Amino acid sequence: NAGVTQTPKFQVLKTGQSMTLQCAQDMNHEYMSWYRQDPGMGLRLIHYSVGAGITDQGEVPNGYNVSRSTTEDFPLRLLSAAPSQTSVYFCASRSSFSSHEQYFGPGTRLTVT
Amino acid sequence: EDQVTQSPEALRLQEGESSSLNCSYTVSGLRGLFWYRQDPGKGPEFLFTLYSAGEEKEKERLKATLTKKESFLHITAPKPEDSATYLCAVYQAGTALIFGKGTTLSVSS
Numbered sequence: 001n002a003g004v005t006q007t008p009k010f011q012v013l014k015t016g017q018s019m020t021l022q023c024a025q026d027m028n029h030e031y032m033s034w035y036r037q038d039p040g041m042g043l044r045l046i047h048y049s050v051g052a053g054i055t056d057q058g059e060v061p062n063g064y065n066v067s068r069s070t071t072e073d074f075p076l077r078l079l080s081a082a083p084s085q086t087s088v089y090f091c092a093s094r095s096s097f098s099s100h101e102q103y104f105g106p107g108t109r110l111t112v113t
Numbered sequence: 114e115d116q117v118t119q120s121p122e123a124l125r126l127q128e129g130e131s132s133s134l135n136c137s138y139t140v141s142g143l144r145g146l147f148w149y150r151q152d153p154g155k156g157p158e159f160l161f162t163l164y165s166a167g168e169e170k171e172k173e174r175l176k177a178t179l180t181k182k183e184s185f186l187h188i189t190a191p192k193p194e195d196s197a198t199y200l201c202a203v204y205q206a207g208t209a210l211i212f213g214k215g216t217t218l219s220v221s222s
Contacts (some may be wrong), residue, residue, distance in 0.1 A: 004156075033209065043157070043200070043212040058209060090156050101147070102210065104156030 002026050004105035006091050012111045013081040021076040021108050023091030031094045032074040033102070036060065036087040043090065049074055081112045116140050119201050119213035126220050129190045134216045136201030137183040146184050147210065148177050149200040157200055191220045
């Protein structure tokens with residue numbers, strides 16, 4: 001198993017550009033989520049999904065869109081990048097509602113200039 | 114007000130010098146407390162889950178304990194390879210995981 005994979009590993013965007021961060025898992029986990037990690041702020045939840053076709057907002061959803069068309073994939077879209085979205089983004093997955101043992105991907109470091 | 118507070122923010126130890134990291138939480142209806150390890154440039158790696166006060170879990174030099182208000186991660190005779198940031202998170206019924214800001218541990222030989 002590859003676990004949770006994320007691409008790209010690094011990305012630089014200009015203000016106003018859009019892009020999609022990819023996340024995939026091969027563990028057949030129902031629950032997937034996106035976090036951002038900023039210095040001094042800890043991990044903050046952006047969006048999450050409890051299964052294909054179902055998504056919901058987390059703590060900091062503004063400026064981001066998600067969709068979940070398959071169990072394996074959970075892409076995160078930045079609609080119009082802003083410098084405040086400079087961060088490290090982590091995707092995570094877990095197997096069920098009763099177990100919150102989350103598995104994290106390696107992260108995407110995004111810089112918006 | 115932070116619902117999950119970790120202390121200290123940073124901890125420097127000599128190899129073999131045991132110590133503890135603290136995670137205090139204010140959420141009600143706790144459904145689980147989680148400890149993760151994060152190495153620089155990598156995603157968090159799951160260590161332990163604790164569900165009820167009095168519960169303890171051990172893995173190598175690490176032991177996690179839980180009370181009604183806080184959790185401790187005890188590190189016994191640490192080695193340089195234990196250097197990392199340790200994250201605590203809690204799950205409150207009806208919400209996602211709430212993370213603390215982490216404790217960065219440095220162990221020198």
